Amino acid sequence: MEITPLHDGWTLRAAGGEVPDDVAHAKVPATVPGSVHTDLLAASLIPDPYLGENETALAWMHRADWRYETTFPARPAADGEHVELAFDGLDTVATVTLNGTEVGRTENMHRAFRFDVTGLIQEHNSLTVHFRSALARAGEIERQVGTRPHSYPHPFNAIRKMACSFGWDWGPDLQTAGIWKPVRLERWHTARLDRVRPLVTVGPDGTGRVEVVADVAADTGGQVSVRATLSAPDGTTVAGETSGVDGASAVVRLEVADPELWWPHGYGDQPRYRLGVALTDGAATLDRWERRIGFRDVVVRTEADDVGTSFVVEVNGTPVLVKGANWIPDDHLLTRVTPERLARRLDQAVGANLNLLRVWGGGIYETDDFYDACDERGVLVWQDFLLACAAYAEDEPLAAELEAEARENVVRLMSHPSLVIWNGGNENLWGYMEWGWQEQLDGATWGWRYYSEVFPRAVRELDPTRAYVQGSPTSPGFAPWELAPNHPDHGLVHEWRVWNQIDYRHYRDAAPRFVAEFGFQGPATWATLTRALDAADLHKESPAFLLHQKAPGGNGKLDRGMAPHLPTPADFADWHWATQLNQAHAVRYALDHYRAHWPHTAGAIVWQLNDCWPVTSWAAVDGDERPKPLWYAMRAAFAPRVLTVHERDGGTVLAVGNDTDEPWAGTVSLSRQGFDGTVLATAEQPVEVGARSVGLVEVPAALAEAADTSREVLVATLDDVRVVHPFAENKDLALDPASVTATATAAPGGYEVTVTATSLALDVTVLADRLAPDAVADRALDTLLAGESLTVHVTTAAELDPLALTVSPVLRTSNGLHAVVRV
Structure with missing residues (x-):
């Protein structure tokens, strides 16, 4: 086999559509692999779509056509030699022409294509790839097969292109095009x-x-x-x-x-x-x-029990408490995602104590670099087939493309030990049953054959070592009309009433068997936000800010979700901090609950780990790769050993979570104390919790009930693990806004910030990125009792004013949101 990469000498020009004059008359160098957006950005012909309101200004690109061209030398095919032109990925509606002869057409971003050019190759060759507007072609297919319900304005379900390329409730509507994976000439005999x-x-x-x-x-x-x-x-x-x-x-x-x-x-x-x-x-x-x-045995157990149907991932015979997050493409402009960037993101996943990422069905089958990074770090991969939040026609030309795509990617990814589950699609079974689709479909096909026949057959025939589940959410073993797909007692649940409709305290209304998707919004970090928006747009009603808030009514949901828990913010800086904080609190509240029900609740997958651009979203790591407070909350909730407080059966219990291979034994020290450190009641309880299990310790009434709920906390400690549990919502606590003092000094690689509490201080956090874009703190959301101190290590190459690290808006607590000291 002789392989010649064909990545050099490409040019790009417009080939149709209503294109601005300066673009229409330009021929620019093209990077392959790459995209039209990245090439036009490099040529300074379009503004950065991630900044300000530029996304809207580039909507003309949705219906533009493009032409990539290159020339290359080669030798004609020898007798008995085969010459093939191989494309690993074309986005999306492409016509490939070699030396004036059309050699193939493609309409699937998620497949590789190979064309026999044995009789066409010559000493001097001209290669052209013409891309039609994917939106225009999707409209044609929709008219051909009939309209099917979909969650966003464009008919993304009518074409095999990354669904979120057409916009999502966290992503931009850019509709990329280009040669997005390698291309080469292959010779063999x-x-x-x-x-x-x-x-x-x-x-x-x-x-x-x-x-x-x-x-x-x-x-x-x-x-x-x-x-x-x-x-x-x-x-x-x-x-x-x-x-x-x-x-x-x-x-x-x-x-x-x-x-x-x-x-x-x-x-x-x-x-x-x-x-x-x-x-x-x-x-x-x-x-x-x-x-x-890698050698490992994986089983997903979906077994009937006296409650419903379990969903437990076992690896090498050991049930795994799944600590997961959903994964979306890490940059909307996909070819900017490098192996190094993926490694950083996977390090952040492991740093937050995650052991599973769910590759969501509206994105892509990731590059092998992603799965290699997961293999190396032990991060399990749940892989969706790429159907999301829509009904999908079972007619041609879609049916054959979907089957070919599924079979190709099952084979491509099966060498990776991290890959453990194939999932039929995201929210499509649920949508069919509960989103009003059936009336709209009026008997038309909607995708059930893919989930029940095509995909499971592909996995069974090609890679039976992996588990297959027909969709998420789903009640395993039941068609969606036989049992509600989102039933909390059966299999996989998505919890979206919280965030959309009800307060996050309702997370504790049920103990699902496995939570595959849930989450809460918060804005990007300050450095990311201020890179994307001008200073005049730093308020939550500015058009530019709202363009970077894709959730319908998102800001209103942020405010309503915060109101029961935190004081009303005084200004935009406080609002930014408070909404980030509330996001972290909401998800931590849910994770503590779900984990305390292990093994009944066998896992939780947070929506979502990462972002693809600077946006207000559910992500723990924003589009500029910076961890939000939520990331630190996930790290704490997913720690190997945790203590959490819960109300059960009319009493208060301490859940002792031990996700290690060794028993956890000792004496729990319990105390009820005032914010000033005064100890009001104490108790000790011996405890022994087995490996990979949870134990419950009853909290005596003298400690579980406060004399003054606004001024007291319950403190529980076992070894070096502690939980501090207030008796009321933060907004109703008599917290001192000025509860901490701090000093900062230069240290190797950055600075050390030492914080001391004069009274109870909640959510101690150093928002170091407000001072330097590269600055990151090693800890956040800490609780200090009166008289306690901690040291935050800030890593940065910048020279900072140490004093700025010790005061608001860089040094933050939730105490600081309280305008006055309550008396």
């Missing part, structure tokens, strides 16, 4: 590897097995063979076998006695083996394929 499927299992006897199924494209019935070799994590070769090609495929089986097992983060290590596959013709090697694999 005799045979090449068409696809390789490594089926990795661990048997009941502990033996690791790899069944390599290699499909071969060949031009003769020659005696080609496939050899597979396996190397251990230390590089030692531990297995190797060869098999002849029978027809168009070969099967090679390898075994490893007692392999090193791959585990999720927090449950063990992540050793990976190197699997190499070679296609040979005698002594000649025709083609090669290589991946890193």
Whole structure:
């Protein structure tokens, strides 16, 4: 196999639509892989769509057509040689022309395409890729197959393009186009590897097995063979076998006695083996394929019990408390997401104690860099098939594209040990039953065949080592008309009444079996916000600010969601802090509840980890990669060991959560004390909680009931873990607004900020990015009792005024939102 990348010498120009004159008459250098937006940005022909109101100013691009062109030298095909033009990804409606001859058309961003150009290749070659407006083509398909319900204005469900490219309630409406993945010329003779499927299992006897199924494209019935070799994590070769090609495929089986097992983060290590596959013709090697694999056994248990239907992920026989977050594309302009950026994001996921990311169905099948990063860190991947919040026609041209896309990506991703679940789609079963779709559909197809037949068949036939679930939310084992898809006692639940309709205290109304999606909004960090908006737009009613708040009625929901819990903010700076704080409080409140019900509630996946641009959203990490207060709240809630306070059966209990492999035994110290540190009542309780389990400790009435709910807290401590539980909402507490003093000094890599409390101080946080864009604090949302101190380490390359780190609006507490000291 001879491979020649074709990434050089490309140009871009407009080819149709109502395009501004300066763009219409320009031919600019094009970066491949890349997109029209990134190329026009590089040529200074469009403004940054992430800033101000520029997104709206670029709406003309939705209906524009584009032409990419390049030339390249090559040699004509030799006798018996095959020459193919391979595109790993085209976004989206493309016509490919080589030397004046059309070689193919594509309408699916999520597939790779290969065109035989053996008879066309010559010494000097001209290659053109013409992109039509995806919106225009989606409209044509919608008229052809009939309108289907969808959640946003554009018919994103009529074309196989990243759904959120058309806008979402956290993302911009940019509708990208371009050659978004690598393109190359491939030459081969005799045979090449068409696809390789490594089926990795661990048997009941502990033996690791790899069944390599290699499909071969060949031009003769020659005696080609496939050899597979396996190397251990230390590089030692531990297995190797060869098999002849029978027809168009070969099967090679390898075994490893007692392999090193791959585990999720927090449950063990992540050793990976190197699997190499070679296609040979005698002594000649025709083609090669290589991946890193991991030995682990994964089962998703959906079993009926006396409550309903469980949903438990087991890895290597161990039930895993899923601590998850949903994942969206990390930049709307996808080709700007580098392996280094993905590594930073996965480090933030692990830093927040996450062990699972759900790749959401309105985005993309991520690049292998993403799954490699998850493999390396032990972050489990739940992968949606890419259907979201819409009904999907089961007619052509969509049906064949969806099946081909599903089968291709199941094979592409199956080498990754992190991938554990395939999910039919996001909220489509729920939408069909409860969003009024049936009346609109009037009997038309809506996607059920994909979820019940096409996708499970693809997983079963191609990669039966993975679990498949028909959708999220869903009641496993039931069609949506047989049992409500979002039933809290059965399988997967999405909780969106909170945020949209009711207060976050209602998270504790139910104990679902598994929460696959829930969340609460908050604005981006200050540095991100002020990069995206001018100073005049820093108020919540400015058109630019509202353009970066995509949720319908989002600001009103932020205010209504905050009102029962926090004092009314005095100005925009306070509002920014308070809404970020309320986001963190809401999600922490839910996570504490869900975790306390383990193993009945077997996991929680927060919406969402990341953002794709600067926006007010549900993310824990904003579009400029900065952690919001929510990230610190998730880190605390998902810590290996936690203490949380709950009302159960008319009493107060302390939940002792132990997500480690060792029992947690000791004596819990309990006290009820005033904000000034006065101890009003104490108790001690012995406790022993087994590995990977939760224990409940009853709190004596003398500590569980306050004499003055506005001035007292319950404090519980076990070893170095503590919880401080107020008896009333923050807004009703008699908190001293000036409850802390602080000093700051320069330290290696940045600064140290030492904070001391003169009385109870809640949510102690240093918003260091307000002083320097690169500044980040190592901790946030801390509680200090009267007389206690802590040190916050701020990392930055900037020279800061130490005094600025010790006062508002950089040093913050929720106390500071109280305008006066209550007496």
